[in-house]
Amino acid sequence: MASIEAIGLVKEYGKGDSRVRALDDVTISIEQGEFVAIVGRSGSGKTTMLDCMGLLMQPTSGRILIDGIDTSTLTDNRRAEIRSTRIGFIFQEFNLLPTLSAIENVLLPLRYSGGDRKAAHGRAAALLEEVGLGQRFHHRPTQMSGGEQQRVAIARSLINQPTLVLGDEPMGEVDTDTANALLALMRRINVQRAVSFVIVTHDLDLAARTDRIIRLSDGHLVSDERTSAGIKQTSPVMVAPERGDGIRHDAPSREGAKVAIPSLR
Amino acid sequence: MDILRNLWRRKVRTVLTVTGIVMGIFALTTMGALAEHFNVLLGGGITYYSSSIQVASASGSGGFGGGYMSLDTVNKIKTIDGVIAVGPAVQVLAKPGSVSAVNFGVPDYVMNYDPASFRYSDFKVTLASGRWPGDASRFGVTLGSSFATEFNKHVGDVISLPVRPSDATSDFINHQFTVIGVLNQTLTAPDSGAFVSLQDAQMLMGDSLPQAIRSNVDPYTLITGAVVFGKPGVNLDTLATRITKTISGVKATKPTDLVNSFKAGGAVFTFMTTAAALLALIIGGLSVVNTMIMSVTERTREIGLKKAIGAKTRRILGEFLAESTAIGLLGGAIGFLLGLLLTLALNSSDPSGGLFLITPRLTLIALGFAVALGAGAGVVPAMRAARMDPVTALRAQ
Numbered sequence: 001m002a003s004i005e006a007i008g009l010v011k012e013y014g015k016g017d018s019r020v021r022a023l024d025d026v027t028i029s030i031e032q033g034e035f036v037a038i039v040g041r042s043g044s045g046k047t048t049m050l051d052c053m054g055l056l057m058q059p060t061s062g063r064i065l066i067d068g069i070d071t072s073t074l075t076d077n078r079r080a081e082i083r084s085t086r087i088g089f090i091f092q093e094f095n096l097l098p099t100l101s102a103i104e105n106v107l108l109p110l111r112y113s114g115g116d117r118k119a120a121h122g123r124a125a126a127l128l129e130e131v132g133l134g135q136r137f138h139h140r141p142t143q144m145s146g147g148e149q150q151r152v153a154i155a156r157s158l159i160n161q162p163t164l165v166l167g168d169e170p171m172g173e174v175d176t177d178t179a180n181a182l183l184a185l186m187r188r189i190n191v192q193r194a195v196s197f198v199i200v201t202h203d204l205d206l207a208a209r210t211d212r213i214i215r216l217s218d219g220h221l222v223s224d225e226r227t228s229a230g231i232k233q234t235s236p237v238m239v240a241p242e243r244g245d246g247i248r249h250d251a252p253s254r255e256g257a258k259v260a261i262p263s264l265r
Numbered sequence: 266m267d268i269l270r271n272l273w274r275r276k277v278r279t280v281l282t283v284t285g286i287v288m289g290i291f292a293l294t295t296m297g298a299l300a301e302h303f304n305v306l307l308g309g310g311i312t313y314y315s316s317s318i319q320v321a322s323a324s325g326s327g328g329f330g331g332g333y334m335s336l337d338t339v340n341k342i343k344t345i346d347g348v349i350a351v352g353p354a355v356q357v358l359a360k361p362g363s364v365s366a367v368n369f370g371v372p373d374y375v376m377n378y379d380p381a382s383f384r385y386s387d388f389k390v391t392l393a394s395g396r397w398p399g400d401a402s403r404f405g406v407t408l409g410s411s412f413a414t415e416f417n418k419h420v421g422d423v424i425s426l427p428v429r430p431s432d433a434t435s436d437f438i439n440h441q442f443t444v445i446g447v448l449n450q451t452l453t454a455p456d457s458g459a460f461v462s463l464q465d466a467q468m469l470m471g472d473s474l475p476q477a478i479r480s481n482v483d484p485y486t487l488i489t490g491a492v493v494f495g496k497p498g499v500n501l502d503t504l505a506t507r508i509t510k511t512i513s514g515v516k517a518t519k520p521t522d523l524v525n526s527f528k529a530g531g532a533v534f535t536f537m538t539t540a541a542a543l544l545a546l547i548i549g550g551l552s553v554v555n556t557m558i559m560s561v562t563e564r565t566r567e568i569g570l571k572k573a574i575g576a577k578t579r580r581i582l583g584e585f586l587a588e589s590t591a592i593g594l595l596g597g598a599i600g601f602l603l604g605l606l607l608t609l610a611l612n613s614s615d616p617s618g619g620l621f622l623i624t625p626r627l628t629l630i631a632l633g634f635a636v637a638l639g640a641g642a643g644v645v646p647a648m649r650a651a652r653m654d655p656v657t658a659l660r661a662q
Contacts, residue, residue, distance in 0.1 A: 056659070080575050095567075097570075108574065
């Protein structure tokens with residue numbers, strides 16, 4: 001079953017003469033476990049696409065199906081519930097709450113989804129370990145680097161065990177090394193947890209390391225291609241040794257590089 | 266916990282906002298305590314005066330005013346249709362010549378104890394210890410609670426009445442009385458009274474007359490007023506009019522006139538309390554609105570994020586309302602506590618027991634008002650937060 005489907009998606013802004021069509025009849029289907037990049041120039045409609053897929057915005061017409069559920073007729077509250085339980089979000093500027101520690105930020109979605117807080121606490125701790133922040137549970141966002149904050153955000157996106165994670169330029173605010181490391185981390189999670197990832201990026205090098213690249217231009221879907229990684233379906237990821245700061249710095253994968261995926265700590 | 270952390274993010278602003286509420290609730294508490302004290306005082310007066318008719322000499326203002334009438338007026342009034350009992354009243358100042366520019370209470374007084382008046386009145390006074398003066402007894406006094414506290418007297422102690430002023434004239438006379446009883450606190454007029462037998466009260470009244478006329482007057486034939494009680498079902502206002510018309514030289518005040526004047530006095534204090542509450546509303550409320558609007562604006566992205574990760578509109582509304590309510594509660598609690606401490610301190614330094622009365626009702630009003638103020642002031646900002654579009658909010662700068 002498709003993780004998420006967009007069928008005939010149209011989104012228009014404004015009224016009358018100033019009306020702009022940001023998405024024009026876009027249809028895509030993303031399978032469970034796929035890692036997809038949406039690319040395009042600014043104004044191409046890629047962010048609007050992601051907002052519609054994340055149920056943050058109602059399309060003018062067309063439908064979004066998540067895990068087979070047609071969301072076009074749902075109430076705002078029901079859409080909030082789906083966001084809370086089935087979708088994880090990662091943003092360009094991390095969007096962590098400054099008053100909360102790393103682990104409290106990871107637990108934040110629990111506040112709105114309900115659920116067993118005690119079990120979630122164990123899960124949050126494990127997730128922070130998984131993203132390489134085992135020593136920083138109680139640090140505040142201001143005490144962490146950009147890369148570390150985004151790792152907290154990745155852990156937060158996974159706390160409610162979603163089937164789909166949406167990333168809006170998740171590597172847009174960090175340097176190249178950190179961007180590579182973050183992508184490798186998401187890739188590892190994607191493979192190990194079979195969580196679908198859809199990220200919007202303007203960085204074609206990063207996009208090339210996903211399974212599939214969807215290209216938008218002026219609101220139109222212009223191409224939808226599998227990358228070599230996607231064709232192989234083996235998702236090779238090379239992981240560099242730690243640089244002594246407790247964080248894995250993953251090297252960019254090279255064509256044909258063949259390494260084993262290390263076991264998680 | 267989270268609420269407090271959010272408030273603490275902008276310490277100075279939160280402190281200033283809370284201070285606004287503190288000031289308002291402090292004013293409300295102190296003014297309210299003054300009003301509560303007077304409401305009890307006036308309430309006692311209303312109960313007492315609405316069940317009896319006060320009769321005084323038509324030439325004077327009665328009571329402390331220096332009007333006198335003959336003791337046998339009492340017997341004349343008794344014959345009037347509708348009267349069930351008449352009590353003679355003789356009242357003199359207990360601390361003549363004491364200077365008090367502003368007096369919020371009833372000045373200390375000495376009065377005769379009339380069993381009939383106490384039996385028929387709706388206003389009940391009870392003994393804390395000892396007994397009332399007997400009809401024909403001499404030089405025994407039963408003290409009101411604040412009178413006893415003021416002079417630190419207990420049953421068996423001796424007290425000179427009236428109390429000698431520091432600048433007493435050469436013809437000042439007082440007498441030694443033995444305290445035979447102390448009354449329970451009523452928070453109204455009887456607290457500052459000293460009750461003696463009719464003859465003792467008449468004697469003290471005679472002593473208080475100017476020396477030139479003292480020798481020409483037999484004080485034992487005079488009273489300063491009379492208290493009249495009507496038979497069940499008799500309209501006291503009508504009865505008062507009948508007394509004034511029938512007996513020359515006396516003026517019977519209609520109970521409703523007295524009660525209305527008490528109520529008018531009460532209205533002044535209610536107005537003062539309301540004004541204090543309004544002050545709290547304006548300073549405190551507006552600053553909470555301002556603070557919350559700034560807080561919502563600053564945290565636009567945070568609101569967007571919360572919505573993205575599944576917070577429903579009502580939940581966001583609740584979070585911001587809880588924050589503004591917490592400001593109200595915090596300010597209210599501090600303001601009330603400051604008010605309580607100040608009124609307790611002022612009361613303890615006042616020998617007559619003080620002017621302030623913090624009642625459970627006032628506590629509830631002050632804290633409830635603060636909480637309602639915080640919540641009310643938070644409504645508009647919280648609605649603004651709850652209605653934000655997540656996409657716009659997430660990408661706000």
